[in-house]
Amino acid sequence: MHVAARFCVSRACDLVTNLGRLLQDEYSNSPQALLERSRLPGRSMGPFARALEDFFTQRGLALPTDQAARLAAGRRKRRIDAAPEPLRTAVAAFDASRMRAQDRARRAGTRPRSHHTLETALGILRDLACFLTEHRGKDDWALTDVHDIEAFLATLPKARQRRLVVLRQFFRFARSQHIILVDPTRGLTAKEPGGFRGRTLTLDQQRDLFHRWSGDDHVHPHEALLGMLALLHGASSAEVRMLQTTDIDPLTQTVRLGKRPHPVPLDPASWVVLQRCLAHRAAWTTDNPHVMVTKGTKAGRAPASTAYLSHVLDDCGHPPRMIRSTRLVDLVNTMDPKLVAAAFGMDPQATLIYLADHVDSGRIPTSTNSSAEWPADL
Numbered sequence: 001m002h003v004a005a006r007f008c009v010s011r012a013c014d015l016v017t018n019l020g021r022l023l024q025d026e027y028s029n030s031p032q033a034l035l036e037r038s039r040l041p042g043r044s045m046g047p048f049a050r051a052l053e054d055f056f057t058q059r060g061l062a063l064p065t066d067q068a069a070r071l072a073a074g075r076r077k078r079r080i081d082a083a084p085e086p087l088r089t090a091v092a093a094f095d096a097s098r099m100r101a102q103d104r105a106r107r108a109g110t111r112p113r114s115h116h117t118l119e120t121a122l123g124i125l126r127d128l129a130c131f132l133t134e135h136r137g138k139d140d141w142a143l144t145d146v147h148d149i150e151a152f153l154a155t156l157p158k159a160r161q162r163r164l165v166v167l168r169q170f171f172r173f174a175r176s177q178h179i180i181l182v183d184p185t186r187g188l189t190a191k192e193p194g195g196f197r198g199r200t201l202t203l204d205q206q207r208d209l210f211h212r213w214s215g216d217d218h219v220h221p222h223e224a225l226l227g228m229l230a231l232l233h234g235a236s237s238a239e240v241r242m243l244q245t246t247d248i249d250p251l252t253q254t255v256r257l258g259k260r261p262h263p264v265p266l267d268p269a270s271w272v273v274l275q276r277c278l279a280h281r282a283a284w285t286t287d288n289p290h291v292m293v294t295k296g297t298k299a300g301r302a303p304a305s306t307a308y309l310s311h312v313l314d315d316c317g318h319p320p321r322m323i324r325s326t327r328l329v330d331l332v333n334t335m336d337p338k339l340v341a342a343a344f345g346m347d348p349q350a351t352l353i354y355l356a357d358h359v360d361s362g363r364i365p366t367s368t369n370s371s372a373e374w375p376a377d378l
Helices: 011-022 032-036 045-056 065-082 084-106 115-135 146-154 159-175 201-213 219-232 237-241 266-284 306-311 319-334 337-344 348-352 367-373
Strands: none
Touching: 011 032, 011 045, 032 045, 065 084, 065 115, 084 159, 084 306, 115 146, 115 159, 146 159, 201 219, 201 266, 219 237, 219 266, 219 319, 219 337, 237 306, 319 348, 337 348
């Protein structure tokens, strides 16, 4: 019944046949053992393993697989292998130390570094190692000086702060392991303003997007939902990606987004777009609890991938972060930033970066009005 409700007849028969083949072999037939043996080698464990994982985990018969960790390990290994051979050993040792720290944080119940954070750091170190060997003629970390670091940071000025944070962590580790004697990043500063420097939409662009998502039925429901929630409610891609049907209250027409402390009331246009997305979801006949269901997730319970969300708005020509930033900039500059932080479940310091350093000309009183308001002797 589990596979019959999620797959076509031929695929369901194949899955049942594969399960029978596993049950008849000489190995253990425990749910965890069946799940491990059903996995295919490579980047994808296959639809059979995913179906078994959903079935066993929903009933508490087995633990989820470590497929995400395996894929992350492969991505890290590719980044390490891309570093030049003379500098590769230190990069691998740095990755091993970060993985131990991640495991300690997970066991201690604190917040471990995500796989994306670890992979980004290795990518920066890979780029630095290639830069040192190809452009500076150095094949030893001990030969790196502050001029090399400055030249590397100058290649991507906008990423200076993010790169410098990673390089400081790496060279502190290298110095503790006696790989280098002097930390070349000591004394370097990010030299970046703390304010918001991203792009925002003009009023005409916002109107065009609103009409596109609220009045064009040919637009994909996922694009319309992500766009409207970002444009009008400042929703991030992660909040929309994790939105489930149980987070929707049809009586009050509100939804719960991410870690926001209160339900978010939806305007009529956003509510209509949400209903379109739910109707599109109902056509899949799926048990996936998320509002956004794709072809790859309709047979399971996992949310849509972050890669899918990053391309949902490609047809409109504007990235989700730009649309969300437009809404946050408007709210922070017209309201109290602390109130915005409380409504969005953000840290108060996070909203201050969107505070503009100028005043809208429409909010400045004219010279005639100002002279009439103040006594002449002041």
